[in-house]
Amino acid sequence: MNKSEYLNKLTNELGHMPYGDVKDIIQSMEEHFDEGVSEGRSEEEIAASLGDPAELAQEFKDGAKFKQVIKKRKMTDNFKGPDGRGRLFVIIFNVFVGIECWLLLLAAIIAAFCFLAGDCAIAGLIIAGLIMGKLTEFLVPFIFLVLTLVCVAIFLVVLLILGIKYYAKGLKSYIRWNKNIWNYGLGED
Amino acid sequence: MCVLALLEKGDSYGYDLAGSLARKVEVADGTVYPILRKLASEGVVSTYLQESQNGPPRKYYHLTDAGRNKLNSERDEWIKFCGEVNGILERETGGKADEQE
Numbered sequence: 196m197n198k199s200e201y202l203n204k205l206t207n208e209l210g211h212m213p214y215g216d217v218k219d220i221i222q223s224m225e226e227h228f229d230e231g232v233s234e235g236r237s238e239e240e241i242a243a244s245l246g247d248p249a250e251l252a253q254e255f256k257d258g259a260k261f262k263q264v265i266k267k268r269k270m271t272d273n274f275k276g277p278d279g280r281g282r283l284f285v286i287i288f289n290v291f292v293g294i295e296c297w298l299l300l301l302a303a304i305i306a307a308f309c310f311l312a313g314d315c316a317i318a319g320l321i322i323a324g325l326i327m328g329k330l331t332e333f334l335v336p337f338i339f340l341v342l343t344l345v346c347v348a349i350f351l352v353v354l355l356i357l358g359i360k361y362y363a364k365g366l367k368s369y370i371r372w373n374k375n376i377w378n379y380g381l382g383e384d
Numbered sequence: 385m386c387v388l389a390l391l392e393k394g395d396s397y398g399y400d401l402a403g404s405l406a407r408k409v410e411v412a413d414g415t416v417y418p419i420l421r422k423l424a425s426e427g428v429v430s431t432y433l434q435e436s437q438n439g440p441p442r443k444y445y446h447l448t449d450a451g452r453n454k455l456n457s458e459r460d461e462w463i464k465f466c467g468e469v470n471g472i473l474e475r476e477t478g479g480k481a482d483e484q485e
Contacts, residue, residue, distance in 0.1 A: 220417070222443075223398055223417055223420075223443060226398060227413070230399035231399065241413075244406070244412065244413045247412075250414075251415075254414075255421065257418070
């Protein structure tokens with residue numbers, strides 16, 4: 196196996212690693228080959244002494260996995276009591292932005308509820324009027340109006356179900372995000 | 385740990401480290417590179433590029449203070465561990481010697 200064959204095989208075996216990492220690794224190995232060649236060794240000889248590219252790629256990948264674990268552990272290890280900056284950020288962010296946003300969304304949901312209730316009430320009244328035969332004069336327009344109101348009601352119900360679902364989901368992850376910063380700081384280190 | 389110990393003697397570059405390690409321990413030359421990457425991501429070694437007399441610049445590896453601390457504590461641990469194992473082995477051979485007497 197010569198240099199380019201070895202490097203190609205290694206690149207293929209590295210597979211899903213981020214492009215920057217692969218480039219860095221290949222660069223290091225290229226340097227290794229160049230150094231060896233300048234010492235008078237053949238590319239085949241160097242490739243053989245480097246070991247199986249598949250095994251080497253696996254070692255690089257294991258190292259990358261380790262890197263992620265280290266990062267996570269650092270986050271918890273470096274934690275020496277509450278981080279004042281993180282907590283201050285959580286408080287200020289919530290007071291000036293966070294809580295307002297969530298209240299605004301909640302208000303929108305409540306408003307939609309009120310709108311739905313009004314819509315249903317009007318539709319109900321018209322239907323009652325139609326049944327009791329008191330609205331005989333504008334029968335066709337009223338029927339159209341009822342149909343429109345029913346459509347609006349269905350649309351609102353769907354919107355509310357989705358809205359409440361995502362509101363709950365969003366609030367949950369928002370609280371988790373806050374907790375993280377509260378406990379471990381802003382995570383810049 | 386062995387790579388850290390090699391770097392303790394002075395900054396070095398990949399090819400040189402691979403050679404020194406492979407000469408002393410029975411490993412493939414390539415093994416040193418994943419280790420160096422791992423050490424760099426841990427922050428115990430840092431890297432820099434330096435021109436070489438012939439050919440392209442070399443990537444040098446430097447042992448950081450964190451690396452020195454890590455090396456010292458691991459070395460102490462290793463020596464202690466070896467001492468304990470040696471103690472056990474010696475006592476056993478000593479025991480046998482007693483039996484023979």
